[in-house]
Amino acid sequence: MDLRYSSAAEKFRREIRRWLAESVPAEWRRPGFWIGLDGGDESVDLRRRWERSRFENGFAGVDWPVEFGGRGADQEFRAVHDEEMARARAPIGPFLGLTYLGTTLLGPTLLRYGTEEQKRRLLPSILSGATIWCQGFSEPESGSDLASLSTTARRDGDDLVVSGQKVWTSMAGVADALFALVRTDPAAERHRGITFLLIDLTLPGVEVRPIRQMSGSWEFGQEFLDDVRVPVSGNVVGRIDDGWTVAGYLLSVERNASPVSHYAEFRHELDDVVAAAKVIRKDGRPAVEHPSIRAGIARCRADLELLRVRGYHTMTRVARGEDLGAEASVTKLLWSRTRLAIADLGADVLAAGGQRGAGEAFAHLRWRHLHVRGQRIAGGTAQIQRTIVARQLLDLPR
Numbered sequence: 001m002d003l004r005y006s007s008a009a010e011k012f013r014r015e016i017r018r019w020l021a022e023s024v025p026a027e028w029r030r031p032g033f034w035i036g037l038d039g040g041d042e043s044v045d046l047r048r049r050w051e052r053s054r055f056e057n058g059f060a061g062v063d064w065p066v067e068f069g070g071r072g073a074d075q076e077f078r079a080v081h082d083e084e085m086a087r088a089r090a091p092i093g094p095f096l097g098l099t100y101l102g103t104t105l106l107g108p109t110l111l112r113y114g115t116e117e118q119k120r121r122l123l124p125s126i127l128s129g130a131t132i133w134c135q136g137f138s139e140p141e142s143g144s145d146l147a148s149l150s151t152t153a154r155r156d157g158d159d160l161v162v163s164g165q166k167v168w169t170s171m172a173g174v175a176d177a178l179f180a181l182v183r184t185d186p187a188a189e190r191h192r193g194i195t196f197l198l199i200d201l202t203l204p205g206v207e208v209r210p211i212r213q214m215s216g217s218w219e220f221g222q223e224f225l226d227d228v229r230v231p232v233s234g235n236v237v238g239r240i241d242d243g244w245t246v247a248g249y250l251l252s253v254e255r256n257a258s259p260v261s262h263y264a265e266f267r268h269e270l271d272d273v274v275a276a277a278k279v280i281r282k283d284g285r286p287a288v289e290h291p292s293i294r295a296g297i298a299r300c301r302a303d304l305e306l307l308r309v310r311g312y313h314t315m316t317r318v319a320r321g322e323d324l325g326a327e328a329s330v331t332k333l334l335w336s337r338t339r340l341a342i343a344d345l346g347a348d349v350l351a352a353g354g355q356r357g358a359g360e361a362f363a364h365l366r367w368r369h370l371h372v373r374g375q376r377i378a379g380g381t382a383q384i385q386r387t388i389v390a391r392q393l394l395d396l397p398r
């Protein structure tokens with residue numbers, strides 16, 4: 001087995017690395033820079049402009065078809081792209097990436113289920129960041145049991161009239177549009193009668209309210225939809241009443257979310273923890289010299305390597321055109337567990353230093369400790385993923 005990238009991919013790596021060195025200012029790389037901006041206008045404006053520039057320079061949608069604004073490259077180039085973005089600490093990923101939900105979830109879904117018209121109209125604007133998307137699946141009474149959702153969309157002439165509430169929506173505060181699941185046939189069996197609908201958040205009847213998380217992060221929100229008229233034409237993905245099929249594909253893409261880029265990103269997070277453990281002292285010695293911290297670092301490094309190899313495995317399967325299906329749940333469990341372990345180790349290092357770990361220099365470790373807890377829940381909880389693995393991969397008895 002040869003785990004090296006091809007020379008063409010390595011050439012691409014040099015190209016993207018050069019661009020990132022010029023386009024990502026040094027201060028963006030400082031841990032805690034974005035947390036300090038607190039998601040305000042300045043933060044959004046900087047990231048919007050950067051996304052636009054990424055698109056114009058040909059580094060958005062590396063593995064998307066050229067006709068829709070992508071680069072037309074393969075999974076290998078995509079992996080190199082993800083690694084370099086993480087290495088440069090560029091503002092991508094589910095927390096900072098304004099185009100993240102559009103490019104990782106909606107885009108692949110449109111490529112599979114969208115009409116030609118939808119692909120031409122929507123995909124380039126996803127990549128350029130002209131339209132920021134968020135995901136409206138969860139409701140106050142529907143999360144794990146998503147098929148119980150009750151936001152309704154009744155047909156009236158050429159429109160669907162939507163009423164209900166969506167909640168826990170990442171990026172709601174900055175998004176222009178929502179891809180949502182709505183119930184179009186209340187009489188149908190639970191998994192039927194649901195439609196995958198694109199909703200412009202500026203339409204009359206939409207109200208978006210922010211929700212602050214315990215880490216203080218700002219990107220969450222909820223949407224109240226009160227008789228919102230959405231034209232059927234161009235806004236239904238797949239067929240009316242068959243949104244469950246479309247959503248199933250999108251969720252498997254979400255759970256799988258590029259293990260290669262996760263590896264690169266989490267590696268930085270572990271580096272931050274190790275750097276702090278060298279500075280913070282316990283009993284007169286740097287925390288990094290204490291056996292429990294050393295063991296924690298070793299465990300996280302081992303988990304990271306597992307994630308990296310998993311990433312190559314996934315990449316190979318996708319490159320072969322294979323459907324990952326329930327295997328995506330294994331990846332989700334692996335990356336969320338790894339990230340949590342790194343964040344917990346950071347908290348152990350801070351605790352080892354007592355008051356010495358409390359300063360501003362380590363605010364990013366405290367923030368991460370609180371923030372990453374939600375990753376075990378987002379995109380389907382760990383318990384639900386284990387059930388999927390047990391039933392669909394291991395064929396265990398119910």
Ligand SMILES: Cc1cc2nc3c(=O)[nH]c(=O)nc-3n(C[C@H](O)[C@H](O)[C@H](O)COP(=O)(O)OP(=O)(O)OC[C@H]3O[C@@H](n4cnc5c(N)ncnc54)[C@H](O)[C@@H]3O)c2cc1C
Pocket residue numbers: 134135136137138139140141142143144145167168169170171374375377378379380381382383384387
């Ligand atoms: C950081 C973050 C970002 C999110 N972003 C989005 C977003 O952008 N868009 C969106 O639509 N949603 C989003 N969500 C919502 C997320 O998808 C839901 O929170 C999740 O699916 C769980 O649903 P729930 O909160 O209703 O919990 P519930 O479904 O009520 O679950 C509560 C607890 O019961 C357990 N449980 C439930 N059913 C079972 C079962 N059958 N077997 C075993 N245990 C079970 C769960 O594992 C959990 O521990 C986000 C959540 C988080 C934390």
